[in-house]
Amino acid sequence: MSEHHEHLSQHDRPLSGPALRVKALESLLVDKGLVDPHTLDELIDTFEKRVGPRNGARVVARAWVDPAYKARLLTDSRAAIAEFGFFGYGEDMVVVENTPTIRNVVVCTLCSCYPWAVLGLPPVWYKSAPYRARAVIDPRGVLKELGDPVPEDVEVRVWDSTAELRYLVLPERPAGTEGCSEAELAELVTRDAMIGVARVKAPEKRAR
Amino acid sequence: MNGVHDMGGMHGMGPVEIERNEPVFHAEWERRVFALRLACAFHRRWNIDMNRHAIEQMPPADYLAASYYERVLFGFTRLLVEHGLVGAGELATGKADGKASVAGVLSPDGIDTLLRTRIRARRDEDVPPKFGVGEPVVARNIHPTGHTRLPRYVRGKQGVICRDHGVFVFPDSSAMTRDPSPQHLYTVRFAARELWGADASTRDGVYLNLWDGYLDAA
Numbered sequence: 001m002s003e004h005h006e007h008l009s010q011h012d013r014p015l016s017g018p019a020l021r022v023k024a025l026e027s028l029l030v031d032k033g034l035v036d037p038h039t040l041d042e043l044i045d046t047f048e049k050r051v052g053p054r055n056g057a058r059v060v061a062r063a064w065v066d067p068a069y070k071a072r073l074l075t076d077s078r079a080a081i082a083e084f085g086f087f088g089y090g091e092d093m094v095v096v097e098n099t100p101t102i103r104n105v106v107v108c109t110l111c112s113c114y115p116w117a118v119l120g121l122p123p124v125w126y127k128s129a130p131y132r133a134r135a136v137i138d139p140r141g142v143l144k145e146l147g148d149p150v151p152e153d154v155e156v157r158v159w160d161s162t163a164e165l166r167y168l169v170l171p172e173r174p175a176g177t178e179g180c181s182e183a184e185l186a187e188l189v190t191r192d193a194m195i196g197v198a199r200v201k202a203p204e205k206r207a208r
Numbered sequence: 209m210n211g212v213h214d215m216g217g218m219h220g221m222g223p224v225e226i227e228r229n230e231p232v233f234h235a236e237w238e239r240r241v242f243a244l245r246l247a248c249a250f251h252r253r254w255n256i257d258m259n260r261h262a263i264e265q266m267p268p269a270d271y272l273a274a275s276y277y278e279r280v281l282f283g284f285t286r287l288l289v290e291h292g293l294v295g296a297g298e299l300a301t302g303k304a305d306g307k308a309s310v311a312g313v314l315s316p317d318g319i320d321t322l323l324r325t326r327i328r329a330r331r332d333e334d335v336p337p338k339f340g341v342g343e344p345v346v347a348r349n350i351h352p353t354g355h356t357r358l359p360r361y362v363r364g365k366q367g368v369i370c371r372d373h374g375v376f377v378f379p380d381s382s383a384m385t386r387d388p389s390p391q392h393l394y395t396v397r398f399a400a401r402e403l404w405g406a407d408a409s410t411r412d413g414v415y416l417n418l419w420d421g422y423l424d425a426a
Contacts, residue, residue, distance in 0.1 A: 018278055019237040024302040025285065026240055031304035034251065034293055035313055040243040042316040047242070048232045088323025092330060092373075094395075109216030109359055111260055112276065117323070121242075123230050127276040130225070133218040136361065136414050137404055142224055155411040156400075160216065162357045163393055163417035164256070164329035165373060192226065 046087065052120030055086050056168055057189035059095075059118060061182045064173045073170070081118060081168075089117035096159060097170045098196070103150050104169045105143070105196035107135035108161040115166035119191060126195065136160055146197050159196075169196040176202040209353050210360060212268040217361040217404070238277040245284045249326055250314035253291035256327050257383035261355035262286045331375045331390040337420070338392065343369045344426035345396060347418065355383035358422045362414075366426050367398040370415065378419050391420040 029035045059081055063070040073080040077093040093115060096104040108114065109132045114122040125131050134142050139156045143149060150156055159167045171193040177185060180203075192198035215221070233239045254262075263271075263283035271279065288294040293308055314322060339345055349364040350356075357379045371394060378389040396418045400408035 018241070018281055019235065022237040022241045022244070022281060025281075025299075026244060028294065028298060028302055028304055029244060029248070029288075032294065032298075033307040033313065034310060035244060035247040036315060039247055039314050039316050039319070040240065042319060043243040043246050044233075044239045046319060048239075052232070088320050090324030090327070107216075109361075110213055110357060111263070121232055123227065124234075124276065125224050125226050128224075129215055129218070129221040129272065130223060132215040133221040134224065135216075137217040139412065140409065145223060146226065152409075153411075155413075156409065157412070158414045160359065160414060160416045162359065163373075163376060163379075163419075164327050165393075165417055197226075 047121055050087055053191035056118035056194045057186040060170055060189045061186035063170055064185055065182045086117050091115055091117055091166045092164055094165050095168045095170050098172045102155050104157045105135060105139050106159045106167040106169060109136055113161035115168055118168055119194060148198055169194050171200045174200050174202040209264060210351055211264050212271050213264050214360050216359045241277055241281050245280060247314045250322055251310050253293060254287050255382055257355055257379040261383040329377045333375055333390040335375050335390050337372055339369045341369050341372060345369060345423040346426045348422055348424055352380060356380045361403060362398055362416060365398055365402050367396040369394050370397050371395040378421055393417055393419050
C-alpha cells in the first residue's frame with residue numbers, strides 16, 4: 001500500500017468509520033419508522049445481562065446431577081433445554097457429550113452460527129478467521145495452543161455448524177466435585193468448555 | 209459461491225487469540241448495529257439465508273480486513289436497500305424521504321417472540337429421505353455461484369450419514385429465490401484422513417449438517 005493511500009485512508013477514517021455510519025443509519029431508520037429506539041436499548045440489555053453462558057452452564061450442571069435429564073438432553077436437546085424456559089429460546093439444538101475417550105469441538109467455518117439462547121453472543125475469536133480456518137483441519141493444534149492438548153488415544157469430533165442446528169458441548173464433570181450442589185457446579189462451567197476448547201476445572205480447595 | 213467466507217482448512221490466518229473477560233460488545237456502535245439488524249428482522253423482508261448471502265457479497269479483501277460487526281453493517285445496509293426498506297438516496301444523504309410502509313415495529317414486548325421465531329428452518333412437509341443412517345455418501349463436487357452451505361473442504365469427499373434431523377429449508381434456493389425446497393437434513397461424518405490426508409489422526413472426524421441436495425450415494 002502506498003504512503004499516499006495510507007494517508008488518504010487515515011484522513012478519511014473519521015468520516016467513514018463504522019461508528020458514524022451506524023449513528024447516521026440509526027437516525028434514518030428511526031425517522032423512517034422502522035425501529036423504536038427504546039426496543040434497541042432493550043435488545044442490547046437482553047444480550048448484555050439476560051442471555052449468556054450462565055444459561056448453558058445451568059443445563060450442563062443439571063445433566064451432571066440428573067441422569068434422566070442428561071438422557072433427555074442427549075436425545076432431544078431442544079426439548080430438554082426448553083424445560084428451563086430461557087428468554088428467547090427457539091433454536092434447534094444438538095448437545096454432544098465429552099467422555100474420557102471423546103472430545104467435541106464446535107465451529108462455524110462459513111459464518112458465526114452459535115447457540116445464542118444458551119451461550120449468548122459468540123466471542124470475537126469464534127467469529128474470526130484463525131479459528132474458522134483451523135478448527136476443522138487442525139483441532140488438536142488449536143486445543144494444544146489454547147492450553148488443553150488432547151492425548152493421542154482420545155478421538156476428536158469437530159462439529160461444523162452448517163445448518164440451523166446449534167451445538168452445545170456437554171463437558172466432563174471434573175473429579176473432586178462429588179460434594180457440589182447443582183448451583184455450585186453451574187458456577188464452574190465456562191463458555192469455552194461448552195464450545196469445546198477447554199475443560200471444566202474442579203474448584204480450588206477452600207480453607208475451612 | 210467460492211468466497212473467502214468459506215474458510216475451513218485455510219492456512220496463514222494466525223493464532224486463535226482468546227480475550228480474557230471479553231465484553232459482549234467492544235464499542236457502542238457494535239451494540240447499535242446488532243440491535244438495529246435484529247429489530248429490522250421483525251419486518252420479515254429477508255430470511256437468514258439472504259442475510260448470510262448479503263455478507264458474502266463483501267469484496268474479499270474487505271471481508272478479511274473487517275471485524276464481525278463491520279461485516280454485519282455491510283450485509284445489513286445492503287439488505288435494507290435491496291428489499292426496499294431504505295432508498296439508496298436516503299442512505300447517501302441520511303435523510304428520510306418519508307415513512308416506510310411497514311405494518312408496525314418491534315416493541316420491547318415482542319423481543320422474546322422475535323428471538324424464538326426469527327429462524328424458521330424446520331418444515332412440516334412429508335418429504336422422503338434419500339439416505340438412511342449408516343449409509344455412505346459423497347458430498348457433490350459442485351460450485352454454485354450463489355449461496356451455499358456446502359463448504360469447499362468436503363466437496364467430492366466420502367462420509368457416512370450419522371443422523372437424520374428431518375425436513376429443513378434448503379439454504380441455496382432460500383437465499384436466491386426464497387424457494388424453501390424442503391428436504392432432509394443429516395449429520396454426515398467425514399474421517400479427518402478423508403478430508404486432510406495421511407497426516408491427520410486416524411481417530412478424528414468432522415461432522416457437518418448437509419442436505420439431500422448436497423449428497424450422492426457413495
